[in-house]
Amino acid sequence: MIQSMTGFGKAVTELPNKKISVEIKSLNSKQLDLSARIPSVYREKELEIRTLLSQEIERGKVDFLIALEHIDTNISSQINQSAVESYYEQIQNIAGKLNINPPENWFSVILRLPETIKTEVAEVNENEWESVKETIGEALKTFNAFRKQEGAMLEQVFRKKIHAIAGLLQEIEQYDAERVEKIKTRMADTIKKLDLTSYDENRFEQEMIYYIERLDVNEEKSRLGNHLKYFLETMDTEKSQGRKLGFITQEIGREVNTLGSKSNHAEMQKIVVQMKDELEQVKEQILNVL
Secondary structure (H helix, E strand, O other), rough: OEEOEEEEEEEEEEOOOOOEEEEEEEOOOOOOOOOOOOOOOHHHHHHHHHHHHHHOOOOEEEEEEEEEEOOOOOOOEEEEEHHHHHHHHHHHHHHHHHHHHHHHHHHHHOOOOOOOEEEEEEEEHHHHHHHHHHHHHHHHHHHHHHHHHHHHHHHHHHHHHHHHHHHHHHHHHHHHHHHHHHHHHHHHHHHHOOOOOOOOHHHHHHHHHHHHHHHHHHHHHHHHHHHHHHHHHHHHOOOOHHHHHHHHHHHHHHHHHHHHHHHHHHHHHHHHHHHHHHHHHHHHOOOOOO
């Protein structure tokens, strides 16, 4: 089952004195690139949070956020007097050196600076932490469901494109035998145009066989068919196989390129161009597969 690396999940829980929101977003990446924004009150749990996430999210550029909203109006906030005084002295000194007037609303300016407001928050107890973990778990569930939903859409695109390439491969058959006959006729006509009084017919036959064998594409057609079948089989496995599908896509591309270089036939080359177009669309989307 294919899963996309693009995902979004959110969960919210309310405790007696606070509301906790958890959000998880992800985009494609070769490895797990996790960026976590966690309130300071839960900072000591960051390692445990990262472990929870890495167990569920294999790859992707992931943004994780815990937002905390205090409902308890009894939480006390105090102005950090020493910080305000320090900021004020610095403002006065800088204004004096630059010969400019300090801002008229200097107090409101200072209050927006870091560490000027101190909020007393109680430490996290085990019951609260269990609620936080449950909220993270719920966010992960919606996140994984989103990835599966996106993956299902990608799977439909891949099946359509792979079947299209397989159909084009079948079209090549009608031109393959015709191509060989045209090559033989063209070579024979060339000999006639040269108006040679005599030539070694056995040697001519050997050279023709050698030339036609070099243009033979039966192996490429067989390998391409097998790769297309293997791609579809890999999509049906229980676990998403983004890297593996990427490798198979590369092998499909090699066989298509070889078909193009060996075709030596206008209609076959048009079909190869169509194959490349379908395959390029698969390559663009395969980067989003987990």
